[in-house]
Amino acid sequence: MSAAVSQENCPLCEKDLKLKDTVKIREIGAKGINEASTKRGLDIFVSAGTEIHKECREKHVNKKDIELSLKRKHGEQIECVLVEGYQELQLDPLIANLTVCIVAVRFLLMKGTVSAM
Numbered sequence: 001m002s003a004a005v006s007q008e009n010c011p012l013c014e015k016d017l018k019l020k021d022t023v024k025i026r027e028i029g030a031k032g033i034n035e036a037s038t039k040r041g042l043d044i045f046v047s048a049g050t051e052i053h054k055e056c057r058e059k060h061v062n063k064k065d066i067e068l069s070l071k072r073k074h075g076e077q078i079e080c081v082l083v084e085g086y087q088e089l090q091l092d093p094l095i096a097n098l099t100v101c102i103v104a105v106r107f108l109l110m111k112g113t114v115s116a117m
Contacts, residue, residue: 011046012056020053029057036061040069 010017012033025033027048037044037060046052059065 007051010053010056011044011050012052012060015053017051017053020055022051023054023057025050025052025057032061033057036066039066041073 008017009015010020010022023029025046025048030046030048030050033052034045040060
């Protein structure tokens with residue numbers, strides 16, 4: 001996909017621009033989005049003056065989100081963490097990883113390492 005995509009849609013999510021707050025990208029912003037696209041292995045390139053969703057831009061250039069995206073792309077497992085004392089789960093929204101985390105928690109519950117709330 002390129003900046004030639006209809007400006008009725010956000011080039012990052014391909015949804016209608018009217019659905020969320022938008023920003024008009026300047027030269028430096030376009031450079032950052034294009035670098036993030038390259039890191040993500042995506043074929044999304046924008047130029048100055050392109051209008052995109054503000055939220056999409058923030059997520060697209062976010063370094064942690066890029067790292068998670070690369071881990072997902074390469075099939076790496078994303079960390080499932082039990083916070084001691086609270087038994088809270090910090091789960092990645094990917095169903096495959098969620099399943100791995102649920103199995104791990106069930107195992108810990110059966111073993112008596114943690115207790116159900």
